[in-house]
Amino acid sequence: MYEPIRTKSVHTMAAAPEIPHRSREQELDIRLAGQLTALLTVTDELHALATRTDGGAPQDAGPAAAELATAAERIAEQVARLSGGHYPLRAEPTDGGTPARIEALQQRAHTLAGNALAVATTRGDAAAQELAAERMAAHAAPRRDLATA
Numbered sequence: 388m389y390e391p392i393r394t395k396s397v398h399t400m401a402a403a404p405e406i407p408h409r410s411r412e413q414e415l416d417i418r419l420a421g422q423l424t425a426l427l428t429v430t431d432e433l434h435a436l437a438t439r440t441d442g443g444a445p446q447d448a449g450p451a452a453a454e455l456a457t458a459a460e461r462i463a464e465q466v467a468r469l470s471g472g473h474y475p476l477r478a479e480p481t482d483g484g485t486p487a488r489i490e491a492l493q494q495r496a497h498t499l500a501g502n503a504l505a506v507a508t509t510r511g512d513a514a515a516q517e518l519a520a521e522r523m524a525a526h527a528a529p530r531r532d533l534a535t536a
Contacts, residue, residue: 417533420469423515426522427462428478429496430455435480436489442495458522465515497526 409417437452467474485497507515 404481412510415506416469419506419510419512420466420475421467421517422499422506423462423466423519424475424498426503427459427466427475427494429443429499430459430462430522431477431494432480433489433492433502434459436484436492439484454525458525461518465518469515492504493526497523500526 393486409473434452434455437455463474463477504516504519506517
């Protein structure tokens, strides 16, 4: 009644040994490193804005800029750990620090830290979980301050 299928199944072809496959843990490492790298880029941008005056000349950075610099280094160390010892490339921050831009960067950093926390929790990586939770709290504080103002 039915004619038999004469072609190979696509599922059989996908399981071919010549195609490299990554484990779930490797995939989670890659995802977590990507989320942390994106967070690092936004953190570097916020740090650059915290250390500039209106004329673009460096100023006394203060505790906020020092905290951002420390956070950026910690994030870079985690990315290097997840990437086999390769430190991430650091982006050159752009100019322009309007309050709306800074607020958008704070919101983006909070979202990225939340994404990193979710992946770190799935992976079971306590160090990355702690760092991501700290960054979420740090980037939520300025948003709370603006909401109450």
